[in-house]
Amino acid sequence: MSIKIVINLGLLFVLHIYRNTVFPSSMVPSAAFEQGSNKHGPFYNGDSDDPSRYTYMGLLTLPTSDDDVYFNATRLLVYRLKHHPETKSQYPVHILVMKGVDEWKIDRLGKDGANIIMVDRVRTEDLVGEGESIVPGSNRYEYMFTKLSVFEQTQFDKVCILDSDLLIRKNIDDVFKTPYTYTSPAAPDMDRFPMFQKPGSDDDFQFVDEFEVYGASKQEFYPYLLAAADDRNPGHPTPPEPSETFNAGLMLVHPSKLHLHRIKMIARFPYMYENARMMEQSLLNLAYNTYGWFPWTRIDFSYNGVWITDEDLPYIRAAHGKFWEYDNQDFPSVLAAEWSQAFGEMTAFYNYEGGN
Numbered sequence: 001m002s003i004k005i006v007i008n009l010g011l012l013f014v015l016h017i018y019r020n021t022v023f024p025s026s027m028v029p030s031a032a033f034e035q036g037s038n039k040h041g042p043f044y045n046g047d048s049d050d051p052s053r054y055t056y057m058g059l060l061t062l063p064t065s066d067d068d069v070y071f072n073a074t075r076l077l078v079y080r081l082k083h084h085p086e087t088k089s090q091y092p093v094h095i096l097v098m099k100g101v102d103e104w105k106i107d108r109l110g111k112d113g114a115n116i117i118m119v120d121r122v123r124t125e126d127l128v129g130e131g132e133s134i135v136p137g138s139n140r141y142e143y144m145f146t147k148l149s150v151f152e153q154t155q156f157d158k159v160c161i162l163d164s165d166l167l168i169r170k171n172i173d174d175v176f177k178t179p180y181t182y183t184s185p186a187a188p189d190m191d192r193f194p195m196f197q198k199p200g201s202d203d204d205f206q207f208v209d210e211f212e213v214y215g216a217s218k219q220e221f222y223p224y225l226l227a228a229a230d231d232r233n234p235g236h237p238t239p240p241e242p243s244e245t246f247n248a249g250l251m252l253v254h255p256s257k258l259h260l261h262r263i264k265m266i267a268r269f270p271y272m273y274e275n276a277r278m279m280e281q282s283l284l285n286l287a288y289n290t291y292g293w294f295p296w297t298r299i300d301f302s303y304n305g306v307w308i309t310d311e312d313l314p315y316i317r318a319a320h321g322k323f324w325e326y327d328n329q330d331f332p333s334v335l336a337a338e339w340s341q342a343f344g345e346m347t348a349f350y351n352y353e354g355g356n
């Protein structure tokens with residue numbers, strides 16, 4: 001029988017934060033807020049929901065290999081959202097580009113119709129608590145932390161953030177109709193909330209939000225938005241069964257510095273989120289757990305086709321996979337054909353436009 005210990009992370013956080021300069025302002029709520037003369041705390045970013053402030057957002061980081069197939073995939077994503085007649089969107093497309101990416105790639109994405117937002121390279125050591133186990137400096141983790149900077153883009157009300165290995169097959173603009181979450185659950189359901197083990201201990205622990213440590217009241221965090229599709233396994237039924245966890249390959253979020261502040265605090269302790277086994281997906285599934293204060297919102301499975309089966313195929317609006325790997329057996333092979341056809345169409349389009 002396992003003992004369940006509800007850990008007071010407040011104490012943990014206090015220990016770490018006072019020693020650390022990463023979040024110097026995090027423990028200093030504004031005086032006006034403290035005295036109740038200001039309705040909102042220092043991180044509040046409003047609840048406006050204006051379609052002129054909606055955007056798609058992709059991500060381009062430093063290449064993990066010489067051929068940088070993700071750059072090509074990102075171009076195709078932009079093309080499908082900006083130009084392809086059957087899939088093009090009424091909303092703009094922004095690409096978060098990690099500083100250090102080649103200029104010619106940035107220029108090319110700009111010519112393709114994307115707006116570029118340069119973001120700093122976040123080093124793993126800057127986010128993860130000292131001595132915590134996570135492979136520092138690995139490209140994959142840097143990608144993960146760079147993706148989190150979507151929460152900083154508070155010039156937008158709703159951002160649909162997309163992984164580069166999504167092939168847009170149908171228009172997905174109606175994802176933006178997903179509403180914010182305005183109300184808080186009565187309480188987290190700790191009986192069903194995930195448990196973790198701390199290194200060097202056999203006890204089970206659970207994460208608990210400490211709003212005082214965040215420097216904001218719980219109410220400040222509402223409304224919020226984190227919508228995504230159910231994660232699923234190979235061979236799932238169509239439609240897939242509801243899952244406790246979401247796939248982070250396509251998410252609709254309301255950027256919020258307050259939410260980012262909380263996410264970063266949780267990020268410091270990878271042992272709480274499966275040692276970042278699935279990188280930002282593990283982290284965000286803890287932060288927006290179904291049974292916590294901030295449950296994620298389920299969107300239709302067709303927005304993010306993971307582990308696509310033949311039965312899924314007619315429904316899928318955005319297919320998720322490395323479809324440029326034509327001999328990969330993880331998906332119906334017709335998707336490899338679709339990907340290369342789509343890439344060819346894009347190339348032809350830009351040749352015709354003289355934009356090469």
Ligand SMILES: *[C@@H]1O[C@H](CO)[C@@H](O)[C@H](O)[C@H]1NC(C)=O
Nearest residue numbers: 067068069070071072324347
């Ligand atoms: C990316 O696309 C270009 C054509 O635009 C092609 O020459 C190149 O081989 C592609 N790279 C990869 C890794 O597929």
